[in-house]
Amino acid sequence: MAAKTFNIPTLMQGLPPHTACQGCGHGIAGRIIYEVIEEMGMSSNCVAFHDLACGANMLFAQKGNGFSGAHGRAIPTATGFKRTRPDMLVFSYAGDGATYSIGMQHTIHTALRNENITAIVVNNTNFGMTGGQMSPATLIGQKTTSSPKGRTAELNGNPIDITEVYSGMKIAYLARGSVDSVANINKTKAYIRKAFEKQMAGCGFSFVEIMAPCPTNWGMTALGSIKRMQDEVLKLYPVGEYIDGGAK
Amino acid sequence: MAERAIMKGNEALAEAALRAGCRFFSGYPITPQTEVLEYLSWRMYEVRGHMIQTEDELTGLHMLLGASLGGNRVLSTSSGPGFALFHEGMSYLCGCEIPAVLVDVQRLGAACGGIGVSQGDYEEVVHGGGNGDSQCIVLTPASVQEEVDLVQEAYDLAEKYRNPVIVMTDAIIGQMMEGVTLPDFKEHDINKYDWVYRPLKTNEMGKINAGWPGRSWTEQAKHLREKFASMQQNEQRWENVQVSDADVVCVAYGISSRVCKEAVKKARAKGVKLGLIRLVTAWPFPEKAFAEISKECKGILVVEMSIKGQTVPDVKLATKCGLSVYGYFSVDIVPDADIVVEIAEDIIAGTAQEV
Ligand SMILES: Cc1ncc(C[n+]2csc(CCOP(=O)(O)OP(=O)(O)O)c2C)c(N)n1
Ligand code: SF4
Numbered sequence: 072m073a074a075k076t077f078n079i080p081t082l083m084q085g086l087p088p089h090t091a092c093q094g095c096g097h098g099i100a101g102r103i104i105y106e107v108i109e110e111m112g113m114s115s116n117c118v119a120f121h122d123l124a125c126g127a128n129m130l131f132a133q134k135g136n137g138f139s140g141a142h143g144r145a146i147p148t149a150t151g152f153k154r155t156r157p158d159m160l161v162f163s164y165a166g167d168g169a170t171y172s173i174g175m176q177h178t179i180h181t182a183l184r185n186e187n188i189t190a191i192v193v194n195n196t197n198f199g200m201t202g203g204q205m206s207p208a209t210l211i212g213q214k215t216t217s218s219p220k221g222r223t224a225e226l227n228g229n230p231i232d233i234t235e236v237y238s239g240m241k242i243a244y245l246a247r248g249s250v251d252s253v254a255n256i257n258k259t260k261a262y263i264r265k266a267f268e269k270q271m272a273g274c275g276f277s278f279v280e281i282m283a284p285c286p287t288n289w290g291m292t293a294l295g296s297i298k299r300m301q302d303e304v305l306k307l308y309p310v311g312e313y314i315d316g317g318a319k
Numbered sequence: 320m321a322e323r324a325i326m327k328g329n330e331a332l333a334e335a336a337l338r339a340g341c342r343f344f345s346g347y348p349i350t351p352q353t354e355v356l357e358y359l360s361w362r363m364y365e366v367r368g369h370m371i372q373t374e375d376e377l378t379g380l381h382m383l384l385g386a387s388l389g390g391n392r393v394l395s396t397s398s399g400p401g402f403a404l405f406h407e408g409m410s411y412l413c414g415c416e417i418p419a420v421l422v423d424v425q426r427l428g429a430a431c432g433g434i435g436v437s438q439g440d441y442e443e444v445v446h447g448g449g450n451g452d453s454q455c456i457v458l459t460p461a462s463v464q465e466e467v468d469l470v471q472e473a474y475d476l477a478e479k480y481r482n483p484v485i486v487m488t489d490a491i492i493g494q495m496m497e498g499v500t501l502p503d504f505k506e507h508d509i510n511k512y513d514w515v516y517r518p519l520k521t522n523e524m525g526k527i528n529a530g531w532p533g534r535s536w537t538e539q540a541k542h543l544r545e546k547f548a549s550m551q552q553n554e555q556r557w558e559n560v561q562v563s564d565a566d567v568v569c570v571a572y573g574i575s576s577r578v579c580k581e582a583v584k585k586a587r588a589k590g591v592k593l594g595l596i597r598l599v600t601a602w603p604f605p606e607k608a609f610a611e612i613s614k615e616c617k618g619i620l621v622v623e624m625s626i627k628g629q630t631v632p633d634v635k636l637a638t639k640c641g642l643s644v645y646g647y648f649s650v651d652i653v654p655d656a657d658i659v660v661e662i663a664e665d666i667i668a669g670t671a672q673e674v
Pocket of ligand 2: 090091092093094095096097125128195199200284285286287288
C-alpha cells in the first residue's frame with residue numbers, strides 16, 4: 072500500500088493553530104470540511120457561516136470567506152447569502168445547542184423549504200462554549216452543569232435525534248458521521264462531500280451531523296472521551312446515511 | 320420615465336424598494352404591514368428577486384443579513400410585536416456594519432396591543448434598537464409619496480454608513496391610498512462595494528466578519544463614535560413650517576405632523592402664530608431645526624399619538640431645556656387640528672400645563 076502523507080488543506084496553512092481545546096472534535100471536523108472544499112476545487116468560491124460558539128474557533132483557522140453571526144442563526148444567514156450568490160458553496164457550521172435549541176425553528180423550516188444550502192452540525196451533546204450545560208442532545212443520565220445529577224426524561228425531557236425529526240422530509244441529504252475513529256472520519260468526509268455536491272447540483276437542503284467529543288466539559292481525557300463516544304453516544308446516535316434524495 | 324399611480328402606503332413602499340434595486344425580502348405577516356409582504360410575494364419574482372416568508376421576524380433579519388453580506392439590497396418590514404423580534408438582528412447589522420433597510424409600521428400599545436394607528440415605538444426604534452451601543456438611522460415619512468422617497472434614500476444612507484436604516488411609519492400612512500410619483504428602476508450591482516463577500520481571486524485572503532470587532536474595543540469605539548458623529552452632523556432632516564415668528568412651535572412626525580400642518584393654517588387664519596417642526600429623521604434628531612425658533616416663542620407643543628410623549632426628552636435636549644414644553648398625546652385617536660390650536664392658545668395665555 073502506498074504511504075499516504077498528511078497534508079493540511081491549503082486554506083488552513085500558514086495560520087496559528089486553532090484555539091479549540093486539546094482533543095476537541097471541532098478540529099477534525101473543520102479540517103475534513105476544508106479538505107473536501109479543496110478537493111472539489113471550491114477553496115476560492117465558498118463561504119462558511121459559523122455559530123459564535125466553540126465552532127467559531129475554526130473560523131479563524133482558515134483563510135477563506137467566513138462569517139460568524141448570532142448564536143443559532145447561521146442557517147438563515149447562509150440562506151440569505153446563497154439566494155444572493157447561488158454559484159458559491161455555502162454552508163453553516165454550528166453546535167447541537169445552536170441547531171436543536173435556540174435555532175430549532177430554522178432547522179425545521181429550512182428543511183421544509185428544502186433550501187439549497189448545507190448545514191453541518193457538530194454534536195458534542197452539550198453546550199461547549201458556555202461551560203457544558205445540558206443541550207437537547209444530552210443523553211439520559213449524562214451529567215452536565217445544568218443537569219448535575221444526570222439528565223432524566225421526567226425532569227428534562229428526552230434527547231433529540233435529528234434523523235427522527237427529519238424522517239420522511241423531502242430534503243436532499245441527511246447523514247450522521249463521527250470523529251471517533253479513522254474509519255468514521257473517512258466516512259464523514261465522504262458524507263460532507265456528497266452534501267456539498269448535492270448543493271452544487273441544486274438538489275436542495277443537505278445536512279450532516281458530526282458526533283464529536285468535548286473532553287473539557289465531559290471532564291475526561293481526550294482518549295476517555297473517545298471511549299465514551301464509542302460506548303454510549305454512538306449507540307444512541309448511530310453513524311450512517313439517512314436520506315439520500317434526488318434532484319429538487 | 321417616472322410613473323404616476325394611486326397606491327396604498329405599504330405597497331408604494333414595497334414598489335419603491337424594488338425600484339431602488341432591492342432584490343431580497345424576508346419577513347413575517349403582521350397587521351398593519353402585511354401588504355408589503357403580500358405585494359412582494361408576487362412582485363419580487365417579476366423582478367427576479369427573492370421573497371421568503373420566514374418562520375418568524377427574527378429569522379427574517381438574519382436572512383437578510385446574509386443576503387446583504389452578498390451585496391444584495393435587502394428589506395424587512397414589521398410592526399410592534401414583530402418589530403420587537405428584530406432587535407437581535409439589528410444589533411448584528413450594527414455590530415457587523417452591514418447595510419439594510421427595515422420598516423416599522425407602528426401599531427397601538429404594548430404587548431399585542433391593537434392593530435390601529437399609534438406612535439408608541441419612538442423610544443424603542445430611535446433609542447433602543449438592539450443591545451450594545453447599536454444605533455440605526457430613523458426616517459419618518461408623513462405621506463405615501465414620502466414613503467417612496469425615503470425608502471430610496473434609505474438604501475443610499477445604509478450603504479454610505481454601512482449601517483441599518485429604519486423607516487418608522489404608522490398604520491395610517493401604511494394603509495391609506497394617495498397619488499404618488501414612482502421613480503425609475505435603478506440597477507444595483509452586487510459587486511459594488513469591496514466589503515461584500517464574493518469569490519476570491521488567486522491568493523486573495525477571504526473575508527472574516529464576526530459579531531465582535533477584529534480590532535481592540537478602543538479602536539472600535541473611536542471608529543463608531545466618529546461614524547455616529549458624522550451621521551449626526553450630516554444627516555439631520557426636517558421640515559419647518561412658519562417657525563421663525565411663531566409664538567408656539569409644534570414638534571411632530573408622521574401622521575401627527577400632517578394634522579399639525581393643518582393646525583398651523585387654522586391658527587394663522589385666526590391670528591395665532593403657530594409653527595411646526597416636522598421630524599424627517601428621528602435619529603439623528605434634527606436639532607438644527609430648532610435654531611429658527613425666535614426668542615419670543617412661548618413654548619413647544621409636542622403632538623404625538625402615544626401614552627408617554629416619547630419625543631419630549633429629545634425636544635428638551637435639542638432646546639437645552641431652554642423652552643417650556645407642552646404635550647398633546649392622543650394615543651389611539653388621530654390628533655385634532657382644532658385641539659392643537661386650542662392648546663396653542665392656552666400656552667400663549669399661560670394657562671397650559673408643561674410636561
Ligand atoms: C442569544 C444568545 N443566547 C445565549 C448565548 C450564549 N451561548 C453562546 S454559545 C452557547 C451554546 C453553545 O453550544 P453549542 O451550540 O452546542 O456549541 P458548542 O460550543 O458546543 O460547539 C450559548 C448558550 C449567546 N451567545 N446568544
Ligand atoms: S469546550 Fe468542548 S467544544 Fe469547546 S473547544 Fe473545548 S472541547 Fe471543544
